[in-house]
Amino acid sequence: MLEIKNLHARSDETEILRGIDLQVNAGEIHAIMGPNGSGKSTLAHVIAGREDYEVTQGEIHYNGKDLLDMEIEVRAAEGIFLAYQYPVEISGVSNKYFLRTAMNCVRKHHGESPIKRTEFIALLKQNLDRLGMDKSMMDRSVNEDFSGGEKKRNEILQMAMLQPKLAVLDETDSGLDIDALKIVANGVNALRSPERATIVVTHYQRLLDYIVPDKVHVLAGGKIVRSGDKSLALELEDKGYGFLQELTAT
Amino acid sequence: MTSENAMLEEFAQREYEHGFVTDIEADAIAPGLSEDVVRLISSKKNEPEWLLEWRLKAYRHWLTLEEPNWHNVKYPPIDYQASVYYSAPKEKPKLSSLDEVDPVLLETYEKLGIPLQEQKVLANVAVDAVFDSVSIATTYRETLEKHGVIFRPFSEAVHEHPELVKKYLGSVIPYSDNFYASLNSAVFSDGSFCFIPKGVRCPMELSTYFRINAQNTGQFERTLIIAEEGAHVSYLEGCTAPKRDEHQLHAAVVELVAMDDAEIKYSTVQNWYPGDAEGVGGIYNFVTKRGACRGKNSKISWTQVETGSAITWKYPSVILQGDNSVGEFYSVAVTANHQQADTGTKMIHIGKNTKSTIISKGISAGVGQNSYRGEVKMMKGATNARNFSQCDSLLIGDRCGAHTFPYIEVRNTTAKVEHEASTSKVGEDQIYYLRQRGLSTEDAVNMIVNGFCKEVYDLLPMEFALEARKLLSVSLEGSVG
Known part of the structure; x- marks a missing residue:
């Protein structure tokens, strides 16, 4: 459904995304996690088409079409639907x-x-x-x-x-109490079907207790530094984002 | 982000859809203004001596006046001798019904979306149409007459109801009131006259459409509405003009009188030709509108949607004389491209427990300049009087301007005046949000602008609200990529 290849994007002079590769198939739920400033929200907005970001390299295909060419x-x-962090x-x-x-x-x-x-x-x-x-x-x-x-x-x-x-959810869980979190998660799960896909951008693991992802990606420094199944989210929760520094340094 | 601005700029470029010219023979006099011209206009209308005298007094007074320059608009000096002060479609003498109106004229009104014919039964609106200087047709005269309502071209009312015209003409806006009102008093050609007798609720909305067609012609109409004790009337006014490269002058006067427990609601959708994107052409709209709440518990309400004209200079006001009387002013004013507007209201509280509300929404796009100018006066006797004013400005793009000039004078310690003002921009984040939900940029801006104006739209008569919505989207429409 969505295929992102070597995506680079910047805002003004600052390069934020530095080579993202991601494939999301119909029926899947992907979680994108990572520390503040890692480029999670930027990725969400580049998919939606926000004009503040300039794509300098790479491509995005959506159901076989060139997404970057579309208004x-x-x-x-x-x-494509983006649930805003700040509606x-x-x-x-x-x-x-x-x-x-x-x-x-x-x-x-x-x-x-x-x-x-x-x-x-x-x-x-x-x-x-x-x-x-x-x-x-x-x-x-x-x-x-x-x-x-x-x-x-x-x-x-x-x-x-x-x-x-x-559907792309940009930190929809931030600032929600546990009851609201469950409701939001129910909303997402209700939409789950073999024809649809969801990308959940989140800072915390707790949303993933209710929306169980097929894949988890960790974004740091504008790149996906690790991908895995839902256990990766738990590992992150356990170790914190600190251990990523080693990964990004290399 | 600059691309977003460029897009908004483009968006502000407008197409004017009423810009056609009707090819019809006119009986016009030579340009220029003098006592002889005033006499000529009066004699063409076969007016009584007293009216001619009144016109001449106004003209002589006008000669002593200077054009006002305190407003926040700029334009080159107007040559008042270059304008034509009377132009009438050459008429077939004496029309007894609408069928006899020149079909070319009727077609013009059809084009404007004003069917003077039977469709009006459904809409329940009585229409008076003023083309250049004279009134063309008044529909629904008979139905109205059954209720005792007089709705006439002004020139006919002068002959049929001289005592009423004489009593009320200039009683709210004297011929010496201001430069443009004096000019109007000297040369006014036609307009609408409306009288609602005691206790009558006018059975339908009354409406006048004004159209300037001839070149170099000024339009100076005069409207007088009188609601006797307990009478109610809702009156609508619409205006359009063809595209012309030169500026045309429009200086109207509207007087309203409300006696005890009477209510007048006056709504305007003003769409005079605004000029092109470079600021060439367009109507200079210098208008004096004032209502007097003479009786206790009376109410006068002005609602206006101003999208046209190169320059708008207009302050529909209410004199709250009767105890417990109510004055209202609700306004949406749009300035796009090179349009300028200096508009607002005056609320003069004289009686006890008088109440006024002002809600003004200014929208600026392109290099348009939009000024709100409002005066609230609480006189000595205005015990427990109240005013609430709210002035909101919306900016589209970054080269336009919004200005607010509130004047407040309070001479009674029990009176209360509140003023709120805000300025906002159509945000790029708002447009982005709406586009992400599937709306085009144009639809997004329309939605934001319409939301901004909602408080005023809700107060317009329904079919006018639809027209206003449409007008606003046309005004701000452009070739958005």
Whole structure:
């Protein structure tokens, strides 16, 4: 589904990603871990297409297409979803209207007609219930005056409604209490299917207690320094990121 | 990030869709202004002596006035002798119904999306259409008359209801009020007159569409709305003009009078030609609008969406004379490309327990300059009067400007005045977020701008809110790659 080869990217003059290779297949969940400043978030945003980052080398293929050639909204319409670490506020735009507009933009891209009102409401209700969200949140402005936990849940709600093929979660677990963490994890697990893939970017192992990854990658200094199965996450938890310094030094 | 800015710049480039010219014969007088011109206009309209005298007094006063220069807009000096002060489509004499209106004119209004015909039954809007200087058609006259509502071109009201016109003309905005109001008083050609008798709730929205067509022509319309005791009326006004390379002058006067328990809601969607991307052409919109809450418990509410004009100079105001009267001003003003706007309101609290609310939303794009200028005055007798003002500015790109000039004067210790102001930018992070959810840049900016204006849109009559939304997206539309 996603194939990243020798990816280098920089912001202004600073090179952040220095040769990433990663392959994510349909049906898989990958966890990307690593210390602060290792390039985890940058990788997530480069996949989404943020224009602040310049890709200087390497390539990304998504379902056989050149991803780097695609506009941000085309990537989104083709099924790439990024759950933001810091979701953005849009004043005066109701959450419900925003969700419906986003869904319709994606549908339009695929030549489908806008979603019917009743169908939308039913789908929304189902997902709100699953995520333990109050429906009054739908009439509030997008992320405005939301608590940290509400914002993260709202990201997962959007993901559940948009049903992406490749979901990238950028530190969605940060700042969440254990109950909220479980809900977020349920949201991700509910989307698990042979046609979809998820990349979970996280600093801590604890999210992986609830979202069990197929593969774990450790990012340091803009490179993947180790890959393994879920036991790698536990090892990291045990040893801390300190031991990576030896790895990156070599 | 510079690419993002370039994109926003591009986005701010607008196409003006009402820029066509209607090819129709006009009866126009030579350019220039003098007592003779004032007399000529008056005689063309077959006006009574008292009105001519009033015009002449206004003209003589105007000669003593200087053009104001305190506003925050820049433009080369206007040659008032170069403008044409009267232009009318050559009419077939005396029309008895809409069917007899020149079909070319009706087509023009169709193009503008203003069907004067039966569609209006569904929309429940009575329309008066002013083309260049004269009123073309007033629909729904009969239905309105059944309720005692008078809705007429101003020039007809002068003949049919001289006592009302005489009583109220200039009673809110005297001919000596300011430079542009004096000019208007001297040369005004037509406009709408509206009278809602005691206790009547106007059965439909009243609406006037203004169109400047002829070249070098100024449009000086005059609107007068009177709501007697307990009367209610909602009035809508829309404006467009063709694309022309030279600037055209528009100096209107609107007077509103609300007696005891009366309510007037006045909504404007102003879309005069704004000029092109380089700032060539466009309408100079110098307008005086004022309402008087004469009676107790009366209410006057101004709602405006201003997307057009090269320059807008306009301060719809309310004089809160009656005890417990309420004044409101809700505004969305957009300046893109080289547009400039200096707009706001005045709330003059005279009576006890008077209340006013001001919500102003300014949006600047391109090199547009947007100024809010508002005055809140609490006079000695304004015991327990209240005002709340909120002025928000939104910037698109980094070459435009937003300015706020609030003036507050309080002479009663029990009065309360609150003022809040904010300035924000359409954030690149917001656009990125919305695009990541599948919206195009254009849709993203529209969504952000519409969200910013929501408080005001919610107050517009529904079909106007839709029009305003559409207008705003057209205003900020561009060739986004």
